[in-house]
Amino acid sequence: MIYGGVGIDTVAPNKIFIGNNVAITAGTRILTHYLDPSRSGRMFIGVNVVICNSVTIGKGAIVGAGSIVTKDISPYQVWAGNPARYIKAREH
8 A cells, every 4th residue: 555645766666566455644755766976067956855955065065865965065065964964075
């Protein structure tokens, strides 16, 4: 059974297999892709990220899924977590 509010990624839904007698509750997100942070040239903010008031996210930054951003993120940095923390720099 899949309850309301479940999000299923449309990038590659054929990669999702749900077995018998599985209940997926509200708010669940099933993702079928992965962003490679080593690829330059794009900024990416993952699913279910919360960006707090007065926060600036720099050019080329990546914020991991489910993160809560409470501080400014400099350009070309990767951050993730709750609260979001610096993970590493990425190439321009």
